Amino acid sequence: MDFNRKTPCVLLLTPPMVQLNTPYPATPVLAGFLKEHGVEAHQADLSLEVALRLFTPETVEEAVRRLPKGRVPRKLAGFAANARGYCDNVAPVVRFLQGAAPELAWRFSRPGALPEGPHFRELTPDEEGDPEETLLALCGPQGIEGRAKIRASLFLDDLAGYLSATLDPDFAFARYAEHLAVAAPSFDPILRRLEGPASYIDAILDDLVAEQLRRFHPDYVGVTVPFPGTVYGAFRIARAVRRLAPGVRTLLGGGYVNSELRDLTDERVFDYFDFISYDEGFAPLLGILGLGPRVRTRVRGTSPADVANGKCAGVAPEPCRVRVSDYTDLDLGRYLSLVETSNPMHRLWSDGRWLKVQLASGCYWHRCRFCDVALDYIGRYAMPDPRQAVDAMLAMRGATGIGAFHFTDEAVPPSLCRAISDEILARGEKIVWWGNIRFDKGFTPDLAARMAEAGCIAVTGGLECACDRLLALMDKGITCAGARAVCEAFADAGVLVHAYLMYDYPSETIAETIEALDFVRGLFADGCLQSAFWHRFALTVHSPLAARPPKGLVPGRPAKPRHGRFALNEISYTYAGGKAGEIIGKALSLATYNYMLGRGLDMPAKVWFANLRKGATWAGKP
Numbered sequence: 001m002d003f004n005r006k007t008p009c010v011l012l013l014t015p016p017m018v019q020l021n022t023p024y025p026a027t028p029v030l031a032g033f034l035k036e037h038g039v040e041a042h043q044a045d046l047s048l049e050v051a052l053r054l055f056t057p058e059t060v061e062e063a064v065r066r067l068p069k070g071r072v073p074r075k076l077a078g079f080a081a082n083a084r085g086y087c088d089n090v091a092p093v094v095r096f097l098q099g100a101a102p103e104l105a106w107r108f109s110r111p112g113a114l115p116e117g118p119h120f121r122e123l124t125p126d127e128e129g130d131p132e133e134t135l136l137a138l139c140g141p142q143g144i145e146g147r148a149k150i151r152a153s154l155f156l157d158d159l160a161g162y163l164s165a166t167l168d169p170d171f172a173f174a175r176y177a178e179h180l181a182v183a184a185p186s187f188d189p190i191l192r193r194l195e196g197p198a199s200y201i202d203a204i205l206d207d208l209v210a211e212q213l214r215r216f217h218p219d220y221v222g223v224t225v226p227f228p229g230t231v232y233g234a235f236r237i238a239r240a241v242r243r244l245a246p247g248v249r250t251l252l253g254g255g256y257v258n259s260e261l262r263d264l265t266d267e268r269v270f271d272y273f274d275f276i277s278y279d280e281g282f283a284p285l286l287g288i289l290g291l292g293p294r295v296r297t298r299v300r301g302t303s304p305a306d307v308a309n310g311k312c313a314g315v316a317p318e319p320c321r322v323r324v325s326d327y328t329d330l331d332l333g334r335y336l337s338l339v340e341t342s343n344p345m346h347r348l349w350s351d352g353r354w355l356k357v358q359l360a361s362g363c364y365w366h367r368c369r370f371c372d373v374a375l376d377y378i379g380r381y382a383m384p385d386p387r388q389a390v391d392a393m394l395a396m397r398g399a400t401g402i403g404a405f406h407f408t409d410e411a412v413p414p415s416l417c418r419a420i421s422d423e424i425l426a427r428g429e430k431i432v433w434w435g436n437i438r439f440d441k442g443f444t445p446d447l448a449a450r451m452a453e454a455g456c457i458a459v460t461g462g463l464e465c466a467c468d469r470l471l472a473l474m475d476k477g478i479t480c481a482g483a484r485a486v487c488e489a490f491a492d493a494g495v496l497v498h499a500y501l502m503y504d505y506p507s508e509t510i511a512e513t514i515e516a517l518d519f520v521r522g523l524f525a526d527g528c529l530q531s532a533f534w535h536r537f538a539l540t541v542h543s544p545l546a547a548r549p550p551k552g553l554v555p556g557r558p559a560k561p562r563h564g565r566f567a568l569n570e571i572s573y574t575y576a577g578g579k580a581g582e583i584i585g586k587a588l589s590l591a592t593y594n595y596m597l598g599r600g601l602d603m604p605a606k607v608w609f610a611n612l613r614k615g616a617t618w619a620g621k622p
C-alpha cells in the first residue's frame, strides 16, 4: 500500500482459467470506468499468465521428472516416448500461436513436425481417412498457416492433458478446479483445498499474485468470477493477498456471484474477501472506494436480504451506454489463438483477438421460462444510443489497433442491430463483429444483408428444444419455421450461425428430441447453420419455472450446509413424465459433432441414437 497516494489504487485480476485468445471483458471495462472517475486502476490476466508459465520447457521437464518410474500408464505413454519433442517445441509453438513467428507455419504445417498425441485423432474422420487429406480438405492446399495453427493447437491440447496428468489434475483449458464450485452448497471443499498443500498451479498463482502486488502496490484487489472454473482460483488469489499484503482490501464480483452467491450465508467467505458486489460492478465499486453510496455490496455481518431489498439495495441505474474498455496493462500480443476445429464458426471462440463489448443491458425479451429472468443482468433491459456505441467501439480500436468486436449481450434486438449497422455504414468504417441474438422474425433478409455489409460475420442464438410445442411452453417467442427463416436470411447474407440447443425440458419426449435433431440436421444440410451445442435442461432458482412450476414438476429442496450456504443456482427436480438418460445427450453431441464437419447429413437422426447403443465412438461413423 502506498500511503503518499491521494486516490486509491485498484488492481483488477482475472483468475485461471478462462479463454486464452483474448482478454475476458470484466477487468478492461472496469479499469476504463475507474480511470474515467480519476481512480488509478491496473489489471492483469492471471489466466493467461498461468498458461504461459505452464507451456514452457521448464514445466515440461518437470512433468517428465514426475512421470511414474517403471511402467508408464497408457495415457502418458505418448508423452514419455516424445518428451524431448514436447520440450523442444513448446516455446516455438507458443510464439507461433501468439502470432509472433509466422514463418514457423511452414514447419508446423508438415505432418510429423510435432509430436502427435490423442488430439491428433481429430484429424482422422474414420478408419479409412487420411489425416493429411482431411487437413487439405479443411484448409486447402494453400492453407499453410491454417494447417500449422490446427497442428500447433492440437499439440498444446495434448500437452495440457499430459500436464494435468503429471502436475495438477485440476488443470484444463478454460477451467481450474471447476468441480469445487459446480453446484456447491457448502464452502467446505474450497476451504479444505485452500488450506491444504499447494498444488503445482497453486504455487504458480501465489507467485504471480506476489509479482502483481510488487508491481502495482494496490490498495484494493478486485477479482472477477465468471463461472465455476474460476472460483477456486479467485479464492486462491485472495488467500495470497491476505498473506502477502494484509492491509489490502479484497473484492469479489462477476457472473458466478450474480447467479450463484445471492443466498450466501457462510461468513467464512469474508475471511478471504472484504466485499462481494452484485450485478453491474460500476456503482458498487465506487461505493467501496468511498466515491459514491454503498450499493449492492455484501460485507461481513450482512445477509442476502440486505442486497435484495434492504439497506444496501441498489440505486437507480445510470442510463445505458457502451463502456470504453481499457487494455493498457494487458499485452494483447501475448494471447494465444487456438484453432482446435476446422469449423469456421466454432473456432471464433478460441481464435483471434476480439474486443468484447456489451451493447444493451439485459435481454429485450426476458420471458423465457427456463432463464434467470429474475436477475438484473437479464431482466433489466436498456438500450444504448447507437452513435455512442459506435464511438466507444472506435475509441477501443484507436487504443488497441484492433477492429474486431464480440457483442456479449444476452440478445441484441433487431432494432439495435439495424441502428448499429446504419451508424457503421454511415461513417464508412471497416470493422468486423459478431454476437448473440434471438432468432427473432425481425431479422429479415434485408436486415441480415445490412448487418453483413456493416461487418457482421456471425450470430449465435438459442434454438433451444427446436420443437414448436416446447418453444411455446417455454415462452421463447419463436417457432421452428421462423428460426429457419432467420438462419436462411443470415446464410444468404454470408453470415455464420451457431445455435444453442437444449434437451430434457420437462415433458419433452424422445420422439420430440429425435425430431429436433432432424430439424437441426436439415439446417446444417442446407448450409444455414454452421455450428451448434446441446445443453441439458437445468432448473435454476431464478427462473419462472422454479418460481411457478408447471404440473408434474417438483423442485427439490436445497441442502442446508452446517456453516451456512455458499452457492445456490441449479436445483434438483423430479418430473412426473421422467427424464432423458445420459445416452440421449451423447447421441445429440455425437450427431452434431459430425454435422459440424459436414458428415452424416443425409441420414435420419434416429440412426445416431441406435448407433450409440452399439458403442460407437464420438468421432465415429454411424
Ligand code: SF4
Pocket: 363, 364, 365, 366, 367, 368, 371, 372, 373, 378, 410, 411, 438, 462
Ligand atoms: S433465454 Fe435468452 S432470449 Fe430468453 S430471456 Fe434469457 S436471455 Fe432472453
